[in-house]
Amino acid sequence: MIDFLDQIETASSYIKERWDRPPRVGIVLGTGSGQIADSLQIDLKIDYGSIPFFPRSTAIGHQGELVCGSFSGQAVLAMQGRFHLYEGYPYEQVTLPIHVMAKLGIQRLMVSNAAGGVNPRFRKGEIMLIESHLDFMWKTAPSLFAPDMTHGTGRGQRCADSSIDPPLIRLAEEVARKGNFVLHRGVYAGVLGPNYETRAEYRMLRNLGADAVGMSTLPELAVACKYGIDVLACSIITNEANPDELEPTTGEEVVEVAEVAAGNLLEIFREGMNASHATQ
Amino acid sequence: MLHLFDQINEAVDVIRQHWKGQAKVGIILGTGLGSLVKQIDVEATIDYKDIPHFPTSTATSHAGRLVCGKLNGLSVMAMEGRMHMYEGYPLQAITLPVRVFKAMGCDLLVVSNACGGLNPYYKEGDIMLIDDQINLMGDNPLIGINDDRLGPRFPDMSEPYTQDLIERALRIARRDDIIAHRGVFVAVAGPNLETRAEYRFLRMIGADVVGMSTVPEVIVAVHSGMRVIGFSIITDICFPDALKPANVAEIIRIANEAEPKLTQLVIGVLADEK
Numbered sequence: 148m149i150d151f152l153d154q155i156e157t158a159s160s161y162i163k164e165r166w167d168r169p170p171r172v173g174i175v176l177g178t179g180s181g182q183i184a185d186s187l188q189i190d191l192k193i194d195y196g197s198i199p200f201f202p203r204s205t206a207i208g209h210q211g212e213l214v215c216g217s218f219s220g221q222a223v224l225a226m227q228g229r230f231h232l233y234e235g236y237p238y239e240q241v242t243l244p245i246h247v248m249a250k251l252g253i254q255r256l257m258v259s260n261a262a263g264g265v266n267p268r269f270r271k272g273e274i275m276l277i278e279s280h281l282d283f284m285w286k287t288a289p290s291l292f293a294p295d296m297t298h299g300t301g302r303g304q305r306c307a308d309s310s311i312d313p314p315l316i317r318l319a320e321e322v323a324r325k326g327n328f329v330l331h332r333g334v335y336a337g338v339l340g341p342n343y344e345t346r347a348e349y350r351m352l353r354n355l356g357a358d359a360v361g362m363s364t365l366p367e368l369a370v371a372c373k374y375g376i377d378v379l380a381c382s383i384i385t386n387e388a389n390p391d392e393l394e395p396t397t398g399e400e401v402v403e404v405a406e407v408a409a410g411n412l413l414e415i416f417r418e419g420m421n422a423s424h425a426t427q
Numbered sequence: 428m429l430h431l432f433d434q435i436n437e438a439v440d441v442i443r444q445h446w447k448g449q450a451k452v453g454i455i456l457g458t459g460l461g462s463l464v465k466q467i468d469v470e471a472t473i474d475y476k477d478i479p480h481f482p483t484s485t486a487t488s489h490a491g492r493l494v495c496g497k498l499n500g501l502s503v504m505a506m507e508g509r510m511h512m513y514e515g516y517p518l519q520a521i522t523l524p525v526r527v528f529k530a531m532g533c534d535l536l537v538v539s540n541a542c543g544g545l546n547p548y549y550k551e552g553d554i555m556l557i558d559d560q561i562n563l564m565g566d567n568p569l570i571g572i573n574d575d576r577l578g579p580r581f582p583d584m585s586e587p588y589t590q591d592l593i594e595r596a597l598r599i600a601r602r603d604d605i606i607a608h609r610g611v612f613v614a615v616a617g618p619n620l621e622t623r624a625e626y627r628f629l630r631m632i633g634a635d636v637v638g639m640s641t642v643p644e645v646i647v648a649v650h651s652g653m654r655v656i657g658f659s660i661i662t663d664i665c666f667p668d669a670l671k672p673a674n675v676a677e678i679i680r681i682a683n684e685a686e687p688k689l690t691q692l693v694i695g696v697l698a699d700e701k
């Protein structure tokens with residue numbers, strides 16, 4: 148544990164030495180958030196490879212840079228490219244950037260991901276706000292149980308999904324109404340992957356109450372919760388997992404569909420930034 | 428996963444020293460397919476311990492060697508004895524033989540297992556064609572940096588078991604008057620058998636049978652682009668509200684009784700592969 152705390156400290160200092168604005172918001176730019184990346188005013192981009200202890204992103208559609216800059220007029224840290232458990236990284240490494248962003252002072256985290264639509268009413272290219280989740284990732288995070296991780300600021304033992312901020316959900320829904328696009332609310336099932344689900348697995352997840360399924364985000368939410376960071380998490384529905392008429396899915400297709408939803412996601416995140424302005 | 432490519436090549440090199448055949452079909456002889464090996468015109472037998480990177484098997488009633496030869500004229504490689512997650516092997520080690528099959532030229536994987544029946548229409552000794560699977564093992568053999576030479580990062584799983592082959596097996600079963608179902612196999616890590624509550628849960632999530640193998644091998648076969656056919660022998664019936672303690676000797680007896688029927692089905696399916 149001491150080692151991991153050192154890693155957080157060292158990585159945070161490395162970033163602080165190069166960029167000394169205090170970020171209030173952190174963003175994880177998942178599959179299909181290219182437009183948000185384009186809208187950032189960039190002060191500095193740091194390659195993950197040069198930040199001490201950061202792993203390298205190996206997934207399709209993910210670059211590997213930490214973007215330091217402004218979004219909607221506020222200082223922001225944005226992860227362009229994230230880490231996944233299926234890449235073989237331990238839980239600590241997957242979540243190290245969130246720990247570092249917390250250390251650098253973020254109070255809000257906005258996350259996007261690509262997900263398979265399990266709810267039969269969901270269509271490709273639509274966005275779902277994650278309201279709660281089911282954890283099928285089978286991994287535990289020892290670091291989450293260490294009392295000294297949060298430097299006295301955490302909210303302790305709250306379950307991870309309660310870090311999803313209800314006012315932010317309502318705000319996002321308002322954005323969707325004004326922008327006239329479909330926005331769902333639902334339950335995200337996190338699985339380990341990396342293979343896509345079988346028909347039987349989609350049926351199981353549906354029966355258990357999932358609306359969408361993906362291979363990321365839950366570790367990030369868990370860490371954010373530990374630090375008491377409020378979260379807005381969006382899934383872009385990139386394929387319709389209808390188990391009775393299942394069509395093959397490829398990683399490239401998922402990336403393509405996700406780009407279609409990027410404009411709507413941009414509007415939601417922009418508004419999320421402004422809301423954080425208002426509460427300061 | 429980047430270490431696998433070299434491991435596969437090293438294993439293939441050693442196998443080629445013993446056997447010059449052009450393999451078409453890879454077979455994992457699980458419980459209930461042991462006697463299929465007697466039908467093979469054996470050209471080479473290699474102990475797992477002599478093949479680099481092959482793990483060795485410790486499970487009850489499983490031997491540990493690779494049998495290469497002809498099954499009714501078709502070139503096959505058969506694993507006599509398989510490895511399980513509950514023995515403590517990493518899934519990448521368990522599934523290495525499947526990648527070796529592929530590297531040796533196999534484009535079809537045949538797997539079998541013994542399993543517990545959850546579907547109330549199933550009886551002990553029945554055979555089930557695996558139509559689909561649920562992975563509840565809590566692990567995946569594809570974890571790690573993907574090696575694009577071996578397969579895609581995110582393999583599609585909309586048809587892990589080749590539907591044409593299932594139809595073919597079911598036709599043979601009807602013709603030969605063998606009881607054969609078609610259902611969903613759920614894999615758990617084991618090694619304890621399930622509690623009554625777990626049996627109810629597994630039935631509720633859509634499983635027809637439950638076992639502790641097969642799913643890792645099938646994920647890797649799909650990743651490698653192989654066709655797959657899978658057979659389960661229902662060796663005990665798991666009705667949660669009338670559950671009897673499992674008896675390993677009885678399970679093996681039922682598997683042995685079903686063996687001739689399963690062998691007949693496999694030979695029938697492979698007859699059309701030539």
